[in-house]
Amino acid sequence: PSFAPKDPMSKNAPHVPPVPPPPAPFANGLSKAGGASLQSPSAGSNGNIPAIPGPPFSAKGRLQSRSSPRSQAQPKKTSLKPYHWLKLTRAMQGSLWAEAQKSDEASKAPEFDMSELESLFSASVPNSDHGGAGGKSNRRTSGPKSDKVQLIDLRRAYNCEIMLTKVKVPLPDLMSSVLALDDSALDVDQVDNLIKFCPTKEEMELLKNYNGDKENLGKCEQFFLELMKVPRVESKLRVFSFKIQFHSQVSDLRNSLNLVNSVAEEIRNSVKLKRIMQTILSLGNALNHGTARGAAIGFRLDSLLKLTDTRARNNKMTLMHYLCKVLAEKLPEVLDFPKDLVSLEASAKIQLKYLAEEMQAISKGLEKVVQELTASENDGPVSENFCKILKEFLGSAEAEVRSLASLYSGVGRNADALTLYFGEDPARCPFEQVVSTLLNFVRMFVRAHEENCKQLEFEKKKAQKEAENEKMKTSAPKKVAENEKIKASVPGKKAENEKMKNSAPKESDHLIQTPIRSSNIN
Structure with a gap:
């Protein structure tokens, strides 16, 4: 059922003293009729307690206050937090909302304790019981928010205010920075966001028809008013955005165009690549001799990638491995041909279609600058500085774009020439396919050459090991014979040593036989 009040400031709404919240959230559910726990009369009789704001509205038959009708004064409306729903203005027949309009259905809805609702969902900090300076301060800070006049759609206004928090330039100085094309105050992201929030014709009409105090308008509305002070503000912001990005855009496009020219030149001038292509042609004709594929004068570029598809009978080598093997033996000086193609990898990331779009965007952007400059010359003093700065920018920008256009047309010719160099049709095999292949x-x-080198190294080590093993086998019988001779000579040497040992005089016998002389004693 609808609880919208007929009169939001009911004259008969009584004074309601504050009610403490329940001990747990919604512990007893929504209060029933007469179930609100109000303060005792003795507590309410204190003359020092100020009047407490009553319920924000009295709903017919529903959200009525249940305190004494003897109120001292008309209560002040308490601002509650909104429930952001999308309301229906018409109940479709057969819907539950149509059923809810019936009197017997409406009586089934529960009644609400407005004091509890205000306590839980008040939009501002409630005033203290003692009306001190703090309470007055709270009213001053929270009061103006509710007094702001909002003409713009709430969601759009909210998003606009979020955007403005990222713009550090104060609103009064914002358009001065735009008209001065000052990229030190605003970056391209901020300018693009300003473009998104330029007021529509309908929003401009709303603001033009507003006759109240403009200080009471919301921040979004005041921002729109600042933008409206400048003729064709959206066009000027787009020119500003283009100017900020111009030099980086031109530089990036020029680098990409130069890269295309470089790779085309590197490929066509590589003698080593040409020798390899000729070797592949000879290899293919040798394999395909006597068949319909033989006696070729050339081959399609994508055939290069099929060299790994043909494998040797031992299944360990592909045609690519064999090509690298032949080149290593016969033409080793061409193996480092990738060094001739230093721009190849970077150029493989370039799409000529996107370069064309960038070139077109820069040219059209410059046309818009010229159009806006012509229109701004009739704006009067407000655009005088804008026109002066824009003329200076236009002078150098036009020269850069002419140079860029000349470079771009040359790139197209070089890209086609590269495709034709391999005997391909540019319409069927574009530049991107050539460099990718x-x-x-x-x-x-x-990779194949590295694998060949590893295989050669492995075979070399294997051959060395086998040679060492063979050498050890041939030298083994000699060592055995020598060992036998040594063993045979050991008993004779042992007997001779024993004989020499027995014939040698013992040292102890020598000492005993030596007489002791008196001269030896001191």
Whole structure:
């Protein structure tokens, strides 16, 4: 059922003293009729307690206050937090809302304790019982918020205010920075956000028809008023955004165009790559001799990637491995051909379609600058500084764009020439496919060559080990014979040593036989 009041400031709404919240949230549910626990008469008789704001509205038959009708004065409305729903203005027949309009259904809805509702869902901090300076301060800070006039859609206004918190320039100085094209005050993201929140024609009409105090308007409305002071503000903001990004956009596009030219030149001038392509042609004709595929004068570029598809009978080597093996033996100087193609990997990330879009965006952006400059010259003093700065920018920008356009047209010719260099049709095999195929071929070639080198190293070590084993086998019988001779000579040497040992005089016998002379005693 609808609880919208007929009269939001009911003249008969009585004075309601404050009610403490329940001990636990909604412990007893929503209060029933007469179930509110009000303060005792003795507590309410204190003359020092100020009047407490009553319920915000009296709903017919529902949200009525249940205190004594003897009120001293008309209560002040308490601002409650909103419930952000999307309301229906018409109840469709057969819907539950149509049923709810019936009197017997409406009586089934529970009654609400407005004091409890205000205590729980008050939009501002409730005043203290003692009306001191703190309470007055709270009223001053929270009061103006509810007094703000909001003309713009709430969601749009909310998003606009969030955006403005990221713009550090005060509102009065904001448009001065825009008209001065001051990129030290605003960056491109901030300017683009300002563009998103330029007022529509309808919003401008709302603000033009507002005759109240403009200080009472919300922050979004005041921001819109600042924008409306400048003729064609959205167009000027777009020019500002273009100017901020111009030099980086031109620089990035120029680098990409130069990269395309560089890779086309590197590929066409690489003698080593040409020798490899000729070797592949000879290899293919040798394999395909006597078949319909033989006697070729060239091959399609994507055939390079099929070199890994043909495997040797032992299944351990592909045609790519064999190509690298032949080149290592016959033309080792071409193996480092990837060093000729230093721009290949970077150029594989470039799409000519996107370069064309960038070129078109820069050209159209410059046209918009010229149009806005022409229109702004009729704005009067408000756009005088804007026109002066824009003319200076336009002078250098036009020269840069002319140079860029010339470079761009040359890139298109070089890209087509690169495709034709491999005997391909630019319409069927565009620049992107050429560099992508070559990059994949380079990677496969390098990997196959590294695998060949590892295999050679492995076979070399294996051969060395086998040679050592063979050497050990041939030297083993000689060592056995020598060991036998040594063993045979050991008994004779042992007997000779024993004989020498027995014939040698003992030292103790020598000492006993030596007479002791008196001269030896001191």
